[in-house]
Amino acid sequence: MKAYNINDFAALIGIDWADTKHDICEYPINTQKYHYCIIKSKPEAFHDWAMSLKQRYPNQQIAVACELKKGPLIYALAKYSHLTLFTINPSSVANYRKAFTPSNAKDDPSDALIQVEILTLHMDKLTVIEPESAAMRSLAQLVEYRRSLVQDSVDLSNKITATLKNYYPQALEWFKEKDTFIFCDFISKWPSLTKVKRVKKQTLLDFFNSHNSHYSQVNDARILSIKSAMPLTEDIGVIEPNQLLVEVLIAQYRVLLKGIESLDKAIKLAYKSHDDKVIFDSFPGAGPQLAPRLLVAFGSNRERYKDASELQKYAGIAPVIERSGKKMWTHWRYSCPTFLRQTFVEWAGFSIRYSFWAKAYYEQQKSKGKPHNSIIRSLAFKWIRILFRCWKTSMPYDESKYLEALKRRGSPLLKFAVNS
Structure with missing residues (x-):
């Protein structure tokens, strides 16, 4: 995934959306001034505004930040090639506002401005919305x-x-x-x-x-x-x-x-029309409901994630580790796409019935006194690495090859695999 900085754009824009109107903060890079406007929540208004940007900044890209990853606003803006869409977590905007507004006052133009400031200072940490194909x-x-x-x-x-x-x-x-x-x-x-x-x-x-x-x-x-x-x-x-x-x-x-x-x-x-169908059909327990969801979770862009850990964190499967002084603790990752996390967790639960090693892992962790939900999340964490490898190499999953790899490493799972 390409890394962006503010010099790649002619202007930075923050949009605070609402049902009937959208507040916009525009920051042209070469003027160092902020401009505010309001547009109606109508397709014609979106189009007129987007085309006016194209005329004012010819042959240049414009960075647009908003607190959404999908929905009418994203669908309306994604079709314009001169706009690069960045998504900002709503809690990030709220926390930023609290840090500099002790009264906790909120108004839409201020939120649009905050989005521009976050774009200016932390663009390298933000996710660019890169739409998949229409079929996906x-x-x-x-x-x-x-x-x-x-x-x-x-x-x-x-x-x-x-x-x-x-x-x-x-x-x-x-x-x-x-x-x-x-x-x-x-x-x-x-x-x-x-x-x-x-x-x-x-x-x-x-x-x-x-x-x-x-x-x-x-x-x-x-x-x-x-x-x-x-x-x-x-x-x-x-x-x-x-x-x-x-x-x-x-x-x-x-x-x-x-x-x-x-x-x-x-x-x-x-689902039948996707080339990667053969990969996700190969995973134990995926079936007609979960295999399409796993395909959607990964998408078709092989450059979307650098490694499995990026997806584990994005999906909320990787735990958050916090440290303070000599203390360290882990907790559930709260900010993540809920449906994506559900997909991995639900499928990991099903895989226990159909995968030899997944059943063995479940029994191993159960023998250690781990609760069911924690085991399933840990299993999902492990499965994502395997899924990622198969997806990246376009190779279907082969349980026998994985068991052979466990055998070569002398994995303690084999003991539970025999007994399960």
Whole structure:
């Protein structure tokens, strides 16, 4: 990644964004003066402002700082080749303001000025936003949106479960998995125990078969349980409002499940077109959901990270070490892209089931009394180094080669690998 300094630019600009307008501080290098302006949060206003910069600074680059890495502002500015976008962590701006404004007063032009000052003094420490290809950016948004919808579905499932427990808990026993259309359709059709007990056995069998539930033992057990079930309560003051709420929640849940299904198809199609697919498919436990997320985590630009440690720190997987006097302590890295960290941590957890050495490492650390979450984070730290090597060399992962390397080094993991 290219290192920049202020002499590479004709002007430095800080933008403090808002929903309806953006405050801008412009610092032309050759004048030593600050100019302030406000532009509306509209595509036409963005374009007019960006093109005016191009006219005033012909054939020159302009450095623009903002507290975002994505979103409408970045999408609007990224298409202009004469703008180089730098991202500044919002907490850095807030801490800078506190250092020089004891009253803790905040106003937008001041924040834009602070961004320019940080650009002037610390440009070499800032990250330049270098957009990936359109295909990679599309996949990145798809996998993040899917993860968000999955979390929404979990929250909604918990609400449905809690509501059914109030008046109709038997339905939760008949369907162990809630994120299915058979569960949604069953509750929609028979939202109370009273209604389902009136139904004939053949009607229930037809329902189960129409939803591809063909296990006779499971279906017979459900029907037997339905016919013998005893109501939790017969109080209509409890049943009717809870039944109404469940019907509303189920309707929402079905829409979410269909949305996730649609995103899965789009992700599969988009992921298939990437050349690096073969690399990320090779990692144990990645699967159709996590392999695309791992691809997005690395991107296609092989010069994006100098080494694995840069990614470990950026993703928030590498711990922060602090020292004061004779004391030293480590803690969780707070400032990092949350979704990126989730990707590595979630996949590391899955890898234990599919990777021989990952399972051995987990057992080794567990024997030392380490808690589960700490082990998974440590495992993610180790995996990133392996992922980085495969990504950098464009070589798929080979578990047997890694185990051979452990054997050559006489790794103590081998003892746990044998026992696990």
